[in-house]
Every structure is written in structure tokens, then in C-alpha cells.
Amino acid sequence: MATTTVPPAPPKKVNRIGLEMANYKGNKTTLCAGCGHNAISERIIEAFYELGVEPHRVAKLSGIGCSSKSPAYFLRSAHGFNAVHGRMPSVATGTMLANRQLIAIGVSGDGDTASIGIGQFVHLMRRNLPIIYIIEDNGVYGLTKGQFSATADIGSKLKTGVVNDLPAIDTCALAVQLGATYVARSFSGDKKQLLALVEGAIAHHGTVMLDVISPCVTFNDHEGSTKSYSYVKDHDEPLEEVSFIPFFEDIAVDYDPGTSTDITLHDGSRLLLRKLARDYDPTNKIEALRVLTEAHDQGEILTGLFFVDTKRPSFIDLLNVVEEPLATLPESKIRPSKEVLDEVMESLR
Amino acid sequence: MATTGVEFKEKESPAKPAKVVNDLSIQVATVNGSGSQTANTVLLRAIFQMGIPVSAKNLFPSNIAGLPTWFTIRACKFGYIARRKDSEFLVAMNPETAEEDVHTLQPGAACVYDERLDLKRLRDDVIFYPVPFDQLVAPVCPDARLRKLVRNMVYDGVLARLLGIEMEEIHKALQKQFRKKAKAAELNWTAARVGYEFAEKNLPKQDRHVLERMDKTRGKILIDGNSAAALGAMFGGVTVVTWYPITPSSSLCETLIEYMKRYRIDKETGKATFAIVQAEDELAAIGMVMGAGWAGARAMTSTSGPGISLMAEFVGLGYYAEIPGVIFDVQRVGPSTGLPTRTAQGDVMKNALLSQGDTKHPLLFPCSVEECFTLAVEAFNLAEDLQTPVFVMTDLDLGMNNWMSDPFPYPEKPIQRGKVLSAEDLQRLGGFERYRDVDGDGVGYRTLPGTPHPAAGYFTRGSGHNVKAIYSERPEDYVNNMDRLARKFETARARVPGPVIQEAPNADFGILAYGTSHWAIVESVDQLKQDHDLTASYCRVRAFPFSEQVKDFIRRHRRVYVVEQNRDAQLCGLLRLELEAESIKKLRSVLHYCGLPLDARSVTDAIVAYEREK
Numbered sequence: 033m034a035t036t037t038v039p040p041a042p043p044k045k046v047n048r049i050g051l052e053m054a055n056y057k058g059n060k061t062t063l064c065a066g067c068g069h070n071a072i073s074e075r076i077i078e079a080f081y082e083l084g085v086e087p088h089r090v091a092k093l094s095g096i097g098c099s100s101k102s103p104a105y106f107l108r109s110a111h112g113f114n115a116v117h118g119r120m121p122s123v124a125t126g127t128m129l130a131n132r133q134l135i136a137i138g139v140s141g142d143g144d145t146a147s148i149g150i151g152q153f154v155h156l157m158r159r160n161l162p163i164i165y166i167i168e169d170n171g172v173y174g175l176t177k178g179q180f181s182a183t184a185d186i187g188s189k190l191k192t193g194v195v196n197d198l199p200a201i202d203t204c205a206l207a208v209q210l211g212a213t214y215v216a217r218s219f220s221g222d223k224k225q226l227l228a229l230v231e232g233a234i235a236h237h238g239t240v241m242l243d244v245i246s247p248c249v250t251f252n253d254h255e256g257s258t259k260s261y262s263y264v265k266d267h268d269e270p271l272e273e274v275s276f277i278p279f280f281e282d283i284a285v286d287y288d289p290g291t292s293t294d295i296t297l298h299d300g301s302r303l304l305l306r307k308l309a310r311d312y313d314p315t316n317k318i319e320a321l322r323v324l325t326e327a328h329d330q331g332e333i334l335t336g337l338f339f340v341d342t343k344r345p346s347f348i349d350l351l352n353v354v355e356e357p358l359a360t361l362p363e364s365k366i367r368p369s370k371e372v373l374d375e376v377m378e379s380l381r
Numbered sequence: 382m383a384t385t386g387v388e389f390k391e392k393e394s395p396a397k398p399a400k401v402v403n404d405l406s407i408q409v410a411t412v413n414g415s416g417s418q419t420a421n422t423v424l425l426r427a428i429f430q431m432g433i434p435v436s437a438k439n440l441f442p443s444n445i446a447g448l449p450t451w452f453t454i455r456a457c458k459f460g461y462i463a464r465r466k467d468s469e470f471l472v473a474m475n476p477e478t479a480e481e482d483v484h485t486l487q488p489g490a491a492c493v494y495d496e497r498l499d500l501k502r503l504r505d506d507v508i509f510y511p512v513p514f515d516q517l518v519a520p521v522c523p524d525a526r527l528r529k530l531v532r533n534m535v536y537d538g539v540l541a542r543l544l545g546i547e548m549e550e551i552h553k554a555l556q557k558q559f560r561k562k563a564k565a566a567e568l569n570w571t572a573a574r575v576g577y578e579f580a581e582k583n584l585p586k587q588d589r590h591v592l593e594r595m596d597k598t599r600g601k602i603l604i605d606g607n608s609a610a611a612l613g614a615m616f617g618g619v620t621v622v623t624w625y626p627i628t629p630s631s632s633l634c635e636t637l638i639e640y641m642k643r644y645r646i647d648k649e650t651g652k653a654t655f656a657i658v659q660a661e662d663e664l665a666a667i668g669m670v671m672g673a674g675w676a677g678a679r680a681m682t683s684t685s686g687p688g689i690s691l692m693a694e695f696v697g698l699g700y701y702a703e704i705p706g707v708i709f710d711v712q713r714v715g716p717s718t719g720l721p722t723r724t725a726q727g728d729v730m731k732n733a734l735l736s737q738g739d740t741k742h743p744l745l746f747p748c749s750v751e752e753c754f755t756l757a758v759e760a761f762n763l764a765e766d767l768q769t770p771v772f773v774m775t776d777l778d779l780g781m782n783n784w785m786s787d788p789f790p791y792p793e794k795p796i797q798r799g800k801v802l803s804a805e806d807l808q809r810l811g812g813f814e815r816y817r818d819v820d821g822d823g824v825g826y827r828t829l830p831g832t833p834h835p836a837a838g839y840f841t842r843g844s845g846h847n848v849k850a851i852y853s854e855r856p857e858d859y860v861n862n863m864d865r866l867a868r869k870f871e872t873a874r875a876r877v878p879g880p881v882i883q884e885a886p887n888a889d890f891g892i893l894a895y896g897t898s899h900w901a902i903v904e905s906v907d908q909l910k911q912d913h914d915l916t917a918s919y920c921r922v923r924a925f926p927f928s929e930q931v932k933d934f935i936r937r938h939r940r941v942y943v944v945e946q947n948r949d950a951q952l953c954g955l956l957r958l959e960l961e962a963e964s965i966k967k968l969r970s971v972l973h974y975c976g977l978p979l980d981a982r983s984v985t986d987a988i989v990a991y992e993r994e995k
Binding site: 055086087088089091093103104107108109110111112113114115116119121122123124125126127128129130131133134151152154155348351352353354355357358359360361363365366367368370372373374376377380381 | 600601602603604612615616617618619620621623640644645647650651652653654655656657658660661662664665666667668669670671672673674675676677678679680694695698788789791792795796828829830831832833834835836837838839840841842843844852
């Protein structure tokens with residue numbers, strides 16, 4: 033540590049571990065200009081910067097599709113893995129089994145999750161693996177030029193005039209039901225809410241399922257689409273106003289006890305939910321499913337934190353795995369002695 | 382090579398048949414779910430404990446209860462342990478198959494049968510030993526529900542008397558089988574004794590087969606290949622195991638779980654030095670292996686053909702993104718569901734080239750339970766050294782049957798983790814390029830997620846990339862990468878276990894085989910010599926890519942018979958891809974694909990027929 037008293041050149045803005053925002057950025061995006069996915073990458077960069085997470089502790093994972101390219105556009109110095117279509121959850125599971133000290137962030141799309149990947153998605157949710165699972169949800173296959181995905185709303189229309197006549201899969205309702213312990217929805221254009229939800233996600237220990245409506249400017253941002261910017265802006269109904277208070281900051285936020293809920297996350301940081309329209313309890317599973325179903329029926333896109341459970345043990349805890357990464361255990365811990373082999377051989381005589 | 386054209390014929394035996402010692406095959410025909418496994422294992426163990434070389438094959442249906450099952454035990458003083466086509470002794474317990482089973486017997490064979498089946502009427506050239514099983518077992522086992530299970534122990538007693546198996550060894554085997562269940566052991570022991578006493582009083586010896594104590598199993602163990610592979614994985618330092626149940630591989634991971642719980646819990650913390658996950662399907666199982674291997678764990682899965690088909694895409698990713706992982710393929714009969722409880726070597730070609738584009742994977746071929754252990758240990762070293770998925774190719778015969786073996790050797794080599802750079806290395810080097818061929822062996826250096834250095838991170842992808850692991854569609858980057866991967870495969874060629882060659886001076890031809898075919902080949906080589914005066918050299922291939930020694934073996938023989946347990950000559954096909962025209966011309970295939978383990982006589986007959994043709 034420098035101990036000199038001479039004031040240095042004008043200090044660059046750094047976070048609590050002394051890193052600049054630039055340390056959290058990624059490569060230049062190759063997605064379309066105005067793509068909602070880029071806004072999500074920016075919030076991810078801000079959230080990790082604000083919380084002062086060391087980038088090398090993060091493992092970025094994705095499947096295949098436009099969304100799945102985006103891990104290259106944030107946290108350049110973290111390891112990234114762009115896996116196969118719809119199967120990122122298994123790769124993320126293996127990664128976390130190998131090194132439980134990592135912070136896994138998985139970025140998927142609606143096709144990658146709700147169509148080809150629904151099987152792995154379902155099992156990821158029920159395991160409560162520690163991971164931040166983000167769906168960049170535009171209801172359309174961008175990379176193959178605009179086919180419907182399974183999250184496209186019934187009645188929505190493609191540029192070609194094709195109308196979707198099947199009901200959408202609500203990934204949030206599914207995640208709540210299956211056992212994810214932090215389930216939220218946001219909109220890529222809602223900077224404040226999305227940032228708070230991502231920060232809360234980083235502090236959570238368990239499966240975070242964050243569905244972010246992210247309009248596709250090329251194939252799904254027109255009048256017939258229910259995931260266009262204008263449609264979402266008109267129909268977005270925030271469930272609550274979310275503020276995130278990291279555990280290392282002095283907690284001095286003005287909130288009225290009568291109108292807010294306060295959730296303490298694993299690392300001691302807190303999520304402050306300022307209720308708008310109704311008395312909402314995000315620890316109540318049934319309530320979460322109710323508000324989601326109601327919003328659907330009313331054609332609204334409900335955003336906010338629907339459900340959180342900070343008590344349920346994570347998958348890694350259930351497996352009773354040693355604290356240090358399995359990946360780097362020394363030979364003395366992973367190869368039993370010759371005496372053990374002799375004992376086994378003796379039992380087989 | 383025979384040059385006289387005269388066939389050697391065995392002299393007719395004198396009128397009174399001499400006794401035949403320690404050379405017989407017993408076939409027990411039962412219904413699955415009837416508890417015959419215990420009776421059969423006890424029988425196998427008792428003969429083993431008498432010091433007689435012995436082997437067993439369980440031919441069972443894909444069913445929980447009610448379908449026919451055959452268990453074959455071969456005792457052989459010469460040490461041959463391959464399956465034999467026919468048996469000298471039949472135990473007919475299954476009414477459904479009894480008549481057909483009796484008809485398959487050679488003249489002079491013996492048949493112990495359930496009296497009710499009245500089999501005696503079927504043949505007059507077979508010796509029949511009728512046993513009233515129900516009458517015998519009823520007083521022994523008052524509980525009618527248990528009777529079905531204990532009933533089979535009666536034939537153990539009958540056979541012990543007829544063949545001279547020592548009852549003391551039956552008793553010992555029972556105690557080993559039931560370990561802590563003293564009551565069950567006692568009940569079964571009484572049933573065995575009842576059978577013995579019945580035979581003593583009522584069944585005078587008419588056949589000529591006897592078993593007599595030898596000293597050829599001293600120090601040896603009995604174990605199935607799946608358990609042996611599980612032990613290999615544990616001593617190979619596996620840390621992440623993901624699997625999906627499938628016959629015949631399930632018991633590999635199930636046994637591994639038992640061993641790991643006993644021997645791989647950290648003594649200081651009481652926590653597991655491993656993670657084992659039953660995945661939702663094989664796609665997830667291999668995906669987890671890829672994630673874990675990427676993050677630095679020694680990761681494995683075990684499966685069979687249908688699972689491999691599902692894993693194809695991920696294995697291609699593992700090849701191209703260069704991620705270590707070990708896949709045990711306990712092969713069974715395909716295509717599709719095929720014969721899920723029968724054995725084959727049908728995944729060789731598929732696994733060698735699994736996935737889209739130009740892909741090639743190392744395969745290891747254990748022939749024995751000992752090699753299931755040693756090659757499992759080696760597979761983890763290879764996977765990390767070469768940074769690629771490695772297959773261990775066993776089969777149902779090896780995986781699910783009990784085999785005698787010398788005790789397994791403790792691994793001599795320390796665990797090798799391959800080219801992994803630490804934060805200190807990066808500090809010294811200033812950085813690294815993931816896919817640069819620094820050492821000229823085609824294998825780059827990698828870092829693990831979580832390495833505390835700003836230069837450690839890189840992006841792993843199945844799409845085109847350059848030496849810095851950056852997305853690239855440039856033709857020269859693609860070619861550069863593919864050529865390096867080809868170089869890496871040459872490194873693998875020099876690194877995988879070489880063949881085991883049994884060279885015969887002045888050999889008439891060579892035989893080339895792999896995996897469980899070995900046991901039939903060993904016997905066939907002797908049959909060819911003794912019965913046909915044909916001398917064969919034998920090359921047992923232990924890995925793909927093929928070592929140079931394999932190619933040289935083919936080059937120095939006039940003709941080489943490639944013996945495999947599949948229809949399409951799959952390994953021969955792989956050889957053809959690598960050999961020059963002159964060598965390819967020498968290859969002849971001997972193929973066996975009926976689902977039963979290979980027997981020596983089939984190999985001998987096929988080779989003799991070829992040799993006569995020329």
C-alpha cells in the first residue's frame with residue numbers, strides 16, 4: 033500500500049475494492065443497436081461494480097442465441113462459457129459443483145430457456161443451485177431471423193403477419209412453483225428496477241430467476257408484438273419499487289414502515305420493496321402465483337420481485353461438499369491410500 | 382499351419398467313461414425375480430474358494446420378474462474363462478424354457494430338474510437327476526413367501542453332492558453373501574443341506590464330471606467390471622460424478638457412491654471431497670461433466686449406447702472447446718433400445734467419431750476387471766493431459782458379470798492435472814493464449830475459473846475461435862485450430878496405452894481383438910494350435926488412436942483376423958481409415974453379434990473356415 037502524503041493525480045472513480053468501472057466491462061457488443069440485451073449487460077456491469085465483486089470470482093455461462101452472446105459484453109476478465117443450445121443449466125451446475133466459491137451468472141434467452149432448454153431449466157430451478165439465471169426475453173428467435181418462441185404471448189404477431197395462437201409459458205410462475213428462491217421480472221429499459229434486482233441477485237445464495245423483457249428491435253418491435261418497447265411501456269405494471277442496500281453500506285434509507293417490506297439477504301444486505309398498489313408479501317408462494325396469473329388475465333406485464341426465500345439450503349449445501357473448490361483439492365484428499373485399496377481387495381477375496 | 386490336410390481326430394474313449402476333473406460348464410435356467418442370483422453366486426464363490434478357475438455369465442431379461450434367466454458357470458482347470466457354447470450340466474428350474482433347454486444339451490450331458498417338469502421323457506441320451514424342490518423346501522421354510530427365494534439354494538446342495546463341491550465352501554460363501562443377515566444365511570444353509578442330503582440318498586452319480594480342489598485362485602479376488610471401474614474412478618481422483626440410470630451401466634455409479642461415502646469423506650470436516658448427481662437425463666449428465674471439467678474438476682459420467690447418442694453434441698463441444706471429461710460406456714446391444722441386457726461392442730465407430738464436423742476421441746478398451754481399474758485411473762490423467770473427452774469402452778459382459786482377478790495394483794503415477802496455469806504462472810508470464818500450441822504437441826495451456834489474476838479469464842465456446850479464444854470466422858483461424866487438434870490426436874496416439882502383443886514365432890497369421898473378446902481369443906489361439914496346427918500371433922488393442930505397434934503388427938503378418946462383437950466390423954473400419962492399402966488387404970473380420978459373450982469355438986471355426994478357403 034502506498035503511504036505517501038503527496039496527493040496523486042485526480043483520482044479515478046473506483047469501487048470499494050479499488051477497481052474502475054472499466055474493469056467490469058466486456059468486449060464491444062455485436063448485437064443490433066438498441067437491442068434490449070445491451071441495456072441488461074450495462075446493468076450487470078454496474079451491479080458487479082457497485083457491489084465490488086472481484087471479476088475473477090465470476091463464471092459467465094450461456095446457451096446459444098442472441099442473448100447467449102452477451103456474456104462476452106460484460107466482465108471481460110471473468111471466465112466465460114458459451115455452451116450448447118438450451119443446455120447451459122447443466123454446464124453451470126457442473127461448474128458450481130467443481131468450484132462452489134464461484135459466482136455463476138447464466139444468460140439465456142426465451143428460446144434457449146422455454147423451448148429447447150425447458151427440461152434443463154425445470155431441473156435447475158428445483159435444485160436451487162446458486163446461480164443468477166437471466167432470461168433476456170423477447171419472445172422471438174433473433175439469430176435465426178424472427179421465429180416465435182414459447183414465451184411469445186398469445187395473439188402476438190410477427191412482422192410477416194403470422195399470429196401466435198398458443199399460450200405463453202410464464203417462466204416466473206414456473207420458477208416459483210419449481211423451487212427457485214429469488215424470482216423476478218423486469219424490463220430492459222427500466223434502469224433503476226433492473227439494477228436493484230441484479231444487485232439483490234448477486235447477494236442471494238440460491239437460484240435467482242430473473243426474466244427481463246427485452247424487445248427485439250429487429251424482429252419484434254412493431255405494432256403486433258406484445259414485447260415491443262411501446263407495448264411494454266404501456267402495459268408494464270411494477271409490483272413494487274425495489275431498492276437494494278448492500279450490507280457494507282450504512283443503512284440509512286428513508287422508508288415508511290407502513291408501506292414497505294424489507295428482506296435481508298444471505299450476506300446481510302437488504303432488499304427494500306416499496307409497495308405501490310397492493311399489500312404484497314414476496315415470501316408467499318401462493319401470492320406470487322396469484323398476482324402473476326391475474327396480471328396475465330389482464331394483459332399486464334407485472335414486474336418486480338415476486339418471490340424470495342432465503343432459508344432453503346442450496347444444492348451445493350445439500351451435497352455436503354467441502355468448502356474449498358473440488359477442482360483444486362490436492363492428491364492427498366482425492367486419492368485414498370494404499371491401505372484403503374488393500375482393505376477393499378481383501379473384502380473381495 | 383496345417384499342411385497335411387488331414388484333420389486331427391480325438392480317439393474314442395474306452396467303454397467305461399473316465400471321470401472328467403475340473404472342466405465343465407453348468408447352466409442354471411430360472412425365472413428372473415426368483416432369487417436365483419444368490420444361489421448362483423454362492424455356487425460360483427464355492428468353486429472359486431476351492432481354488433478352481435471359474436467364470437460366470439448371467440443372461441438375464443430386461444424385466445423385473447417372471448421372464449427366463451440363464452446363469453452359466455464355467456470351471457476350468459486350464460484357466461479358460463470365456464463363455465462356452467454348450468454345457469455339461471443343466472439345472473432346469475424354469476417350466477417355460479425347460480424343454481427347449483434340455484434339447485440344447487449335448488449327448489451325455491446331465492440335467493438336474495424340478496421333478497414336476499417330468500423332463501426325463503424328452504431324451505434318453507441325457508442323464509436326468511429329478512429333485513422334488515417344493516417337497517424339500519416346505520419343511521425348511523415355513524414362510525410361504527420366502528419359499529420361492531430359498532428354493533434355489535436346494536440345487537446348490539444337490540450340485541455340491543453330485544459334483545463334489547465342498548459343503549464347507551458353500552457355507553463360507555453363504556456367510557459372505559449374507560454378511561450381517563445371520564438369519565437369512567442360516568435359512569439358506571439349511572436349504573442347501575437338504576438338497577445335499579436328498580442327493581446323497583436318492584441320486585446315484587451317473588455322469589463323469591467332478592470338481593476337485595486345486596490351488597489356482599489363491600490370492601485372487603472376485604469382482605464385476607462396473608465395481609472395478611468405480612474403484613478406478615475413486616483412486617483416479619474423480620471429484621464430480623453425474624449420471625443417469627441405464628442398464629448396464631447403472632451399477633457403476635451406484636457402487637461408486639457406496640465406495641465414495643466410505644472412503645472419500647474428509648476426516649477433518651466430515652464433508653465430501655466429491656459431488657455425485659443423478660441428472661435428469663444424459664444430456665444434462667454430460668453437460669455437467671463439461672462444466673465441471675472446464676472448472677477444473679476430475680469429472681465423469683457412465684452410460685450405455687442410447688445415452689451416448691444423446692451426449693453427441695456435448696462431446697463435440699468438449700473436443701472443439703477442449704474440455705477434459707471421462708465417459709464410461711458399458712456397451713449393450715443396439716440399435717435403439719435393442720437388447721438392453723445383452724452384450725456387444727457396438728459403439729466403437731460411433732464413439733470414435735462422435736458429434737458433427739471433424740471430431741475424433743480417444744477410446745480405451747479394458748479387457749478385464751483389472752484393466753477396468755487401471756484404465757479408469759489412466760483415463761482421468763489422459764483427459765486432463767489432452768484436455769478432451771476420453772471414453773472407457775467396457776461392455777455388459779465385463780461390467781455386470783463377476784470375474785476372478787489378481788488384486789488391483791495401487792496407482793504408481795501421481796495424479797497428473799495437465800497444463801493448468803496458476804495465478805503465479807500468469808504473473809511470471811504476463812498472460813497466456815488459450816489455444817496456442819506452445820509446446821508443439823497440440824495441447825494448449827488453460828486456466829481455471831476463479832484463478833485470482835486479471836489475465837486468467839478467457840471465453841470458452843463451441844463456435845469458431847482463434848488462438849486467443851476470441852470468436853473468429855476467419856478461414857485461417859479455423860484451419861489453424863483444426864490442424865492443431867489433429868496434432869493433438871497424434872500426441873494422444875503416443876500417449877494412450879499400447880497394445881499387448883503375444884508374438885508366435887513363424888505365425889501363420891495374426892489375430893487382432895479388443896475388450897472382452899480377449900478371453901475367447903486366448904482359448905482360440907490354443908484350439909487353433911492343438912486342433913488345427915495353426916499358429917497365431919495375437920495383438921490386443923487397448924486404445925484408439927491406434928499405436929504404431931498395432932500397425933506394425935498388421936504389416937508383419939500375412940493375414941490378420943480382426944475379431945469384434947458387432948455386425949459392421951467397426952474397429953476394422955477405423956483401422957482401414959489409418960492403414961495403407963497393402964495392410965488393408967490383409968484384414969479379415971470375424972464378427973459375433975448375437976448378444977451373448979464371445980466363445981472361443983466360434984472364433985476358431987471362423988478362422989479355420991477362412992484358412993481353408995485360401
